[in-house]
């Protein structure tokens with residue numbers, strides 16, 4: 001895989017982990033960037049799918065959490081998947097395919113080691129080597145919106161990716177559906193409902 005392709009895949013996963021990777025991903029021609037900038041200024045919705053950030057998504061219920069690492073240790077992300085009520089009900093009942101109106105949100109943060117918590121843990125459990133980390137700055141948020149008619153060409157799902165409230169470009173959004181195809185037998189959704197502790 002070329003460096004540029006790697007940058008695009010990482011970008012698609014929402015992982016501008018390092019300035020180096022961001023630079024790689026952002027390293028398109030100036031003309032293209034200007035064009036993208038204009039397109040984005042015109043719309044706060046994702047290209048191709050026309051999805052805006054759903055109101056109130058930050059208060060949706062938890063589906064699961066994930067931990068993503070890579071780029072030789074430079075990338076460390078904590079991830080939460082949340083669902084609106086239609087998505088949560090479908091996960092809980094094991095309903096497939098997901099009903100129209102279901103929305104899944106994927107929130108991605110930079111993982112930060114918590115020195116303050118580690119100090120307390122080291123005192124409480126000497127020698128255990130416990131290390132705690134937390135969600136630092138927000139990297140991006142992604143959505144999958146189910147509308148089986150509108151998004152027929154992409155498995156019934158519309159895709160959207162936002163960084164600092166701004167949608168990613170069209171090239172990024174072209175990568176979404178093809179990469180979700182391996183999860184076809186679960187309606188293109190990778191995440192499974194986490195057990196209740």
Ligand code: HEC
Pocket residue numbers: 009012013066068079081104105106142143144159160161168172173175176177179180188189190191192
């Ligand atoms: C390189 C492959 C790949 C690309 C490209 C990709 N995804 Fe995903 N996506 C995954 C995988 C694997 C997961 C589950 C693992 C994780 O979340 O870390 C996932 C999880 C998700 C989830 C949580 C629901 C689920 O299926 O588990 C959403 C929402 C999502 N992606 C949206 C998007 C959007 C929007 C785009 C395009 C901007 C996109 N994805 C591009 C592979 C990809």
